[in-house]
Amino acid sequence: MDNTAKNLPDPRIIFALVFATSTFAVIIRSDTVAMAGLLLITIICGLVLGVNFIKLSKRLKRLLQVMVIITLLQSIFRASGPVILYIGNFPLLTAGGVAMGVLVAFRFLIFLAGAFMFTLYPVRSLIQGMVQIKMPYELAYMVSIGIRFIPQFAESMQDSLTALQLRGMVFEELKFKKRMSIYSYLLLPTLMSALKQARELANSMDMRAFRANPKRTTFYTLRFKARDWVLLFCVALATGAITFAIFRYNFFTMIFGF
Amino acid sequence: MRQGIGGMLQIRCENLHFRYSGKFAHSNFELNVGEFAPCGKCTAIMGNNGSGKTTLGKLVAGVLAPTSGFVYYDDVNIATLKLGEIGKQVGYLFQEPSRQIFAAKPLDEIALPLTLRGVDEGEAKEIAAKMLAKFDLSHIESSTTFNLSRGEKQRLAIAATMVMNPQFFVLDEPTTGLDKPRRHILADTLKAMMEEGMGIILISHDAQFVEDMGASVRHMEGGVMLDG
């Protein structure tokens, strides 16, 4: 339970960091380069903390594949600017469309990298951290569901595909378009059922008294160390600097694209 | 191609050995079945929890690949088949029905794989509706699958696997969660399919059901097949 064993900063630092990067990722709406910069910063932070991105990405291979497809679709549907790829006479890819697709993909990767940082911590210290920053327990609880949800979702998706193949669908022989329609068909029910399972799991943990509510006396509390204060200061400073840069220099281009 | 009794698909395991591996597999369970072939039309596999029944079922249905040894359908080594090709011959019912239900609506659960096999949509829906009726599920035709009761899920999973008309059926504890009348319906339906030449491996703790099915019984213990 002790996160000093792994020599990690207090989980609340990570909350601040992920909150900042995710907020920027949402705010930036048209500047792909700024988004790339933000992604780079997030990844560097992750690497410093010791996130093994390669290992985790391998586990989420399917999810990443789906993301690539979404990027492509985005690129096709949000056409603007000079055309860079024609199919016959039909302009398939435009520079603006690709930039947009990549931007959305980067945004997603920033969220994902943030989620990866949380996986470094035991769930209990995360919930404790959330309760200690006075986050309502219900919200802390939702996040803890979320943490269980991702692996649950990946596994269910794999199960569904196996089940379909066992009923005689030769996945390897299907055309690309058909495969995609199967993925998209599976997405919603899988999502819903994984969510339901994660919720049931969280409920059952709750009933077995894992609940980290304030009414329960607990020996386990998180304390900031000197290093944590320094890190918090750094995060705040960087957040301030980036916010300033956005407002001072390219607020409009970044946010509205003009 | 060698054909078994009455044209039934002949399944045969040779030197079959399996051990779970991978990151989360910290288990020293080892399956060592050696030679095994289902005998007669319905072979029941019984044994204590953790004796390896599910593992054997998955190996036979190609969901797991053996560490060493082979599984043959007639004379084809299934290691050379894609999972989808296996699925065209052998049906597999998961022990846990929610692991195999993928659609949002029971009707789609049955109809979708049919359309993927080239049945046209209207016809697939019709067949699916009939199948649901057979298992007394018509009233929940368009409920949400993951909210179904345990027994309803079980019946849906059975119906959805059965509709593919497999030549061979591996059923992992099909009667779990079923009430008595539903067990009878299941036994009757399976028997009718056996009449038409389908073979069955029936993994079960339900001695009554095994008897009703007229199965020949094999016992497993600690990953090994006893007697026979």
Ligand SMILES: Nc1ncnc2c1ncn2[C@@H]1O[C@H](COP(=O)(O)OP(=O)(O)OP(=O)(O)O)[C@@H](O)[C@H]1O
């Ligand atoms: N994915 C896995 N990784 C590691 N070990 C596993 C895995 N799946 C099953 N095992 C182990 O293999 C052994 C046999 O499991 P199996 O599911 O085949 O048993 P079973 O006979 O079907 O039991 P039950 O009657 O409870 O269904 C068990 O000891 C189990 O813990």
Ligand SMILES: [Mg+2]
């Ligand atoms: Mg089992």
